Amino acid sequence: MCLGIPGEIVEILNDRPDLAMVAVSGVRRAINIGLLEDETVAPGDWILIHVGFALSKIDETEAKAALDFLESIGQAYDDEIAALRESMIEQG
Amino acid sequence: MRFVDEYRDAGTAKALAARITALCEPGRAYKFMEVCGGHTHTIYKHGLEDYLPEAVTLVHGPGCPVCVIPMGRVDDAIHIASQPDVIMTSFGDMMRVPGGNGSFLDAKARGADIRMVYSPLDALKIAKQNPSKRVVFMAIGFETTAPSTAMTVLRAKADGVDNFSVFCNHVTIIPAIKAILDSPDLRLDGFIGPGHVSTVIGCRPYRFIARDYGKPIVVAGFEPLDILQSVHQLLTQLAQGRCEVENQYARVVPWDGNPKALAAINEVMELRPHFEWRGLGFISQSALRMSAAYARHDAERIFRIPGGRVADPTSCQCGEVLKGVLKPWECKVFGTACTPETPIGTCMVSSEGACAAYYNFGRFSRERVKEATRQ
Numbered sequence: 001m002c003l004g005i006p007g008e009i010v011e012i013l014n015d016r017p018d019l020a021m022v023a024v025s026g027v028r029r030a031i032n033i034g035l036l037e038d039e040t041v042a043p044g045d046w047i048l049i050h051v052g053f054a055l056s057k058i059d060e061t062e063a064k065a066a067l068d069f070l071e072s073i074g075q076a077y078d079d080e081i082a083a084l085r086e087s088m089i090e091q092g
Numbered sequence: 093m094r095f096v097d098e099y100r101d102a103g104t105a106k107a108l109a110a111r112i113t114a115l116c117e118p119g120r121a122y123k124f125m126e127v128c129g130g131h132t133h134t135i136y137k138h139g140l141e142d143y144l145p146e147a148v149t150l151v152h153g154p155g156c157p158v159c160v161i162p163m164g165r166v167d168d169a170i171h172i173a174s175q176p177d178v179i180m181t182s183f184g185d186m187m188r189v190p191g192g193n194g195s196f197l198d199a200k201a202r203g204a205d206i207r208m209v210y211s212p213l214d215a216l217k218i219a220k221q222n223p224s225k226r227v228v229f230m231a232i233g234f235e236t237t238a239p240s241t242a243m244t245v246l247r248a249k250a251d252g253v254d255n256f257s258v259f260c261n262h263v264t265i266i267p268a269i270k271a272i273l274d275s276p277d278l279r280l281d282g283f284i285g286p287g288h289v290s291t292v293i294g295c296r297p298y299r300f301i302a303r304d305y306g307k308p309i310v311v312a313g314f315e316p317l318d319i320l321q322s323v324h325q326l327l328t329q330l331a332q333g334r335c336e337v338e339n340q341y342a343r344v345v346p347w348d349g350n351p352k353a354l355a356a357i358n359e360v361m362e363l364r365p366h367f368e369w370r371g372l373g374f375i376s377q378s379a380l381r382m383s384a385a386y387a388r389h390d391a392e393r394i395f396r397i398p399g400g401r402v403a404d405p406t407s408c409q410c411g412e413v414l415k416g417v418l419k420p421w422e423c424k425v426f427g428t429a430c431t432p433e434t435p436i437g438t439c440m441v442s443s444e445g446a447c448a449a450y451y452n453f454g455r456f457s458r459e460r461v462k463e464a465t466r467q
Binding site for chain 1: 130211213237353
C-alpha cells in the first residue's frame with residue numbers, strides 16, 4: 001500500500017484530463033494524475049504511483065532503478081501489482 | 093551477508109560501509125531510527141545491518157500504517173461492515189489486522205461484505221455500481237495515502253455519489269515522531285526520514301527535530317544504497333557538530349512537498365483533537381477526520397460508531413516494537429505464537445511491519461540473531 005510504483009504514461013485521456021493510461025510492470029491501468037503540481041505529463045513520461053494516484057513525476061533513470069529495486073523485494077511488490085491488476089479505476 | 097552480496101551495487105555498498113565505519117567516534121554508540129516501514133523492509137531484505145559497524149544500530153519506528161491502527165478501530169469498522177446493505181472496502185494489508193473480535197477476513201467469513209481494493213477510486217467505482225448499497229472505504233495511512241482519499245471524496249461529491257463514505261483513520265507522521273522524541277524509553281542520535289510521506293509534506297515539517305531536539309534527520313530513498321548513504325550523512329553531521337534536515341532523496345522528494353496534495357487533504361479533512369495509536373497511546377492532533385463540509389461522505393457521522401477501546405493482548409509487545417524499544421525477535425511471542433499466518437500483533441501483519449519483515453528475511457542472518465539474543 002505504501003509502495004510507490006513507477007509507471008510510464010501511455011495515453012492522456014481527452015475526456016478526463018485527470019486520468020492517464022499508464023503501463024506498470026506490463027499492466028495497463030487508468031491512473032489519476034490530478035495531484036501533479038503544475039506539471040504537464042505526456043506519453044513516455046514516468047510517474048510514481050500510490051494507490052491509483054500519481055504523486056510525483058520522476059525521470060526514466062530513477063524509474064528504472066526503482067523498478068529493479070521493487071522487483072528485488074519480491075512478495076510485497078507482487079501483491080501490489082496483483083492488486084493493481086484487479087483495479088477498475090476508469091472514466092465515469 | 094546473503095542479500096547484500098546479491099545486491100547489484102555490493103561493491104559501492106562496501107565502500108560506503110567503510111566510510112561509515114571511519115566516521116564513528118571510537119567508544120561511541122549511535123542509534124538511528126528509520127521512521128518508515130518501507131525502510132525497515134529494505135534493511136531486513138538486504139541485510140543492511142550486517143554492513144554497518146557494531147557501533148551503529150538501526151531502530152525501527154512507527155511508520156507502518158497498518159501497525160498503528162488500534163484494535164478498537166478494527167472493531168468499529170467491522171461493526172459498520174455488519175450493518176444492513178453495507179459494502180466495506182479497504183486495502184489488502186488491512187484484511188488480516190486483528191481486532192478484539194477478529195479481523196476483516198473473519199468478519200467476511202461470518203457473512204459481512206468486505207472487499208479488498210487497490211485504490212479508494214475502486215471503492216468509489218463499487219459505490220457507483222451498487223447504488224442501493226452503502227459503500228464505506230476504511231481509509232488508513234499517513235500523508236502518502238491521505239491525498240488519494242481526499243481526491244476520491246472530492247470526486248464522489250462532484251459526481252453526486254451519496255452512497256460512498258469514508259471511515260477515516262489517516263494519521264500524520266510529525267506528532268508520532270514528536271511522541272517518540274518525548275518518550276523517556278529511548279535515546280536516539282538521529283532519524284532516517286520517510287521517503288514517500290515527504291513527497292507530500294516536503295522537508296520543512298522536520299525542522300523542529302533539529303531545532304528543538306538537536307537531532308539530525310536525513311530524508312531517504314528506499315534502495316539499500318539510499319539507506320547507507322543516509323546513515324553516512326547522519327554520521328557526517330554528528331562528526332561536524334551539525335543538526336540539520338537533509339534530503340538524500342531529492343530526486344523524488346521536493347523540499348516543499350506536493351502543495352496540491354496538501355490542499356486536497358486540507359479541503360476534505362481536519363485534525364482530530366486526539367487519536368489512539370497502537371503502542372504509542374493517545375497523541376493529540378495526530379490524525380485526520382472528515383471535516384463537517386463533507387459530512388455526507390463521513391462514515392463516522394452516518395453510522396453509530398461503538399468507539400470502544402480494546403487493550404492489546406498481554407502477550408503482544410507491538411507497542412515496544414513500534415517505539416523502537418524492542419527489536420522484533422525480542423518479543424515473547426515472535427515467530428512462535430505470532431507468525432504472518434496467525435498474527436497476534438499488527439507488526440506481523442503488514443509486509444512493512446518490522447516483525448513480518450524480520451520474520452521473512454532477517455532470520456537468514458542466524459548468527460546475528462543468536463548474538464542479539466545473547467546480549
